[in-house]
Amino acid sequence: MKIGVFDSGVGGLSVLKKIKEKIDFADVIYYGDSINSPYGNKSIEEIQELCLKIGEFLIDNQVNIIVIACNTATAAALETLRERFTSVPIVGVVQPGATMAIKQSKNKKIGVISTPLTAKSGVYEKAIKGLNPKYDVFQKGCDLLCPMIEKGWESSEKNTEILKSYINQLPDEIDTLILGCTHYPLIREEIEKVVDKKIVDPAEETAMHVLFELNRLALKKGVKKSRKEKISIDYFITGDVNKFKEVGERFLGEKLSNIYQPLIG
Known part of the structure; x- marks a missing residue:
């Protein structure tokens, strides 16, 4: 096969x-x-x-x-x-990611970082609310991250600040963060340094x-x-x-x- x-x-x-x-x-x-x-x-x-x-x-x-x-x-x-x-x-990858996030979240507040188009489409909110309408979903489009990872992400203070600037725009009360772009798991260790939430890799x-x-x-x-x-x-x-x-x-x-x-x- x-x-x-x-x-x-x-x-x-x-x-x-x-x-x-x-x-x-x-x-x-x-x-x-x-x-x-x-x-x-x-x-x-x-x-x-x-x-x-x-x-x-x-x-x-x-x-x-x-x-x-x-x-x-x-x-x-x-x-x-x-x-x-x-x-x-x-x-x-969206439906599996939504399913996993619902299993992980305790307070029903889920954040998503993704490309701008994925965020604009609202596809994660639709998928999560389709499974359970009681969940709140907050999405942030990150236009710089995908190109930076594609070129080979370098650990630096500047890159950490860029990452923080996106994540900080999500509400603090979320308890779960979906990596809504398949590039992001490649820098998961960097994300974990600036996030104290449960991380979902779809x-x-x-x-x-x-x-x-x-x-x-x-x-x-x-x-x-x-x-x-x-x-x-x-x-x-x-x-x-x-x-x-x-x-x-x-x-x-x-x-x-x-x-x-x-x-x-």
Whole structure:
């Protein structure tokens, strides 16, 4: 079996990392659209067009499931992709993140940091209130964080202050903070230094959802799952391959190979 994972760049590696921890019987194609990063400052129509091209690429490479490892793309294009590509299940990161936050929060006040587009869409508030309308959701769009992480975040007093400036705009009474951009887990240690809330990384619950869907598919198609000693991962990166490799290896703690540039951008 084969999993297709895509993001606007390196952020989706936070989802891939959790998938690797939980699924040992399926290979992966990872698509990082770094040449078009960040998605958070684009129009919904632009994001949908980019996601449809990526979806076609993954379908052509015969994936059994598509994982939108990007909150902005999930907010803008999840339903569009599901309408276009009906042959495979498509999983986003928002609903799993919302589910996890509800489990974590005790006072029903949840904060979300994300790209501006994800915040503007209100997608987390809709998802959380759809599960339980008694929860209050506060969202903050952070326009600088994704590009800074994509280029390779450096620990510095200046960067810490930028991070604080965004988080401080959320109400102090929240007890749970959702990392509403898959890039943010790459700097989780930095975030934990300035936040005293429970932190929710939607990647964990997303990986569980992917595992559930693959098990369902295997049962439906009569596919025998066989554990692999090491799953195969092919990376297709539209932008700077060397920068992706540098940031990705730092986050995953291992050497990355099988990195290619796709013919579409």
